[in-house]
Amino acid sequence: MKARVHVTLKNGVLDPQGKAIGHSLNRLGFAEVGDVRQGKYIELELAETDKAKAKARLEDMCKKLLANTVIENYSIELVG
C-alpha cells in the first residue's frame, strides 16, 4: 500500500519561504498570486494491507517524526 503525507505550516505561523515564492511569482507577472504557503509532500511504501492499521501507524509516524506539531499540521492519504 502506498501512503501520501502532506505536512503544512499551521495557520498563523509565519512562512518566509512561502512569502519569497509569492514575491517571485508576482515579479514574474503572476499578479493574481496572493498568499503562498509552502509545505512538504512525503510518499511512503507500506508493507501493510489493512487500511485502518496503516492509518494508525501513519498517525504515529507523523507525530513522532514526519511533522513537528508545534508548528505543522499533517494529512494522510492512502492509495491502492
Add this chain to the structure above:
Amino acid sequence: MKAAVLVFPGSNREGDVAQAIELVTGRRPLMVWHGDGDFPKVDLIVVPGGFSYGDYLRCGAMAAQSPVMTEVKRRASQSVPVLGICNGFQIVTEAGLLPGTLMRNSHLKFVCADVHLKVETSQSLFTNRYRAGQVIKVPVAHAEGNYFADADTMKLLEDRGQIAFRYCSPEGAIDGARGKEGNPNGSTNNIAGVFNETKTVLGLMPHPENAVEPMFGGTDGKGLFEGMVEALS
C-alpha cells in the same frame, strides 16, 4: 565536572565545545556517538552544533530520535543538566526537552556574525557567572534560529522566567525605535536561549564555545562554562 559531548553524523562544533570545556576543567570531555544507547555517568551532557543527519526533514528531527537521545531524555528527567547549542538547541526542542521550535530565519539567509545578548537571569547553573541584565558578545552561525512557540507557551516561558538570553543592541536595548534591536533571525521576543522549567536544560542558538579565547575575538562565552564548573564540581 565530567562532561559528555554527543556526536552525530554531521556535527561540526563538537571539537570547539570540547576545547572550551577542557580549557575551564582541565579535562577532556567524553565524546559519545549517536548510536550509543548508554554511556558512563556524567555531570553534564552537551549537544553540539552542526548539521546532524544533514538537517534532513527538519533541523534536529532525526537526531532527536537517535538511541543516544533516548538515554539523554531519561537522564534529563533525573535532572542531569543538558546544554544544547545551535543545532543542539534544535535537537533538544525536537526531543521535547525544551518547548517551542527553531524556524527558518525570517530573512531566509544564513547568518554568521557576532551578536549581543542580554543575560536574563544569573539564577541558573549555566548563568551564575553573569549578572542579570549583563550584555555579552558571542557569535551566531545558523539559518534556522528563529525561535517560535505558540502564544500560551510564550506567556508561560515569560511568566516563569525561562528565557535565558535575548538578542539586544550593544547597549542592551531590546525594543528600539526601529523595532526589535539586534535580532539576527526574527526570533519571537528576541529570544536567543531558553531553559526548561527546572532550569536544568538550556538551549541557545549562539556559540559561547567560540568566545572563550581572546585570539578569537572575545571571551564573553567563557562565563557559561566557568559557571557550570562551579555549579557541577
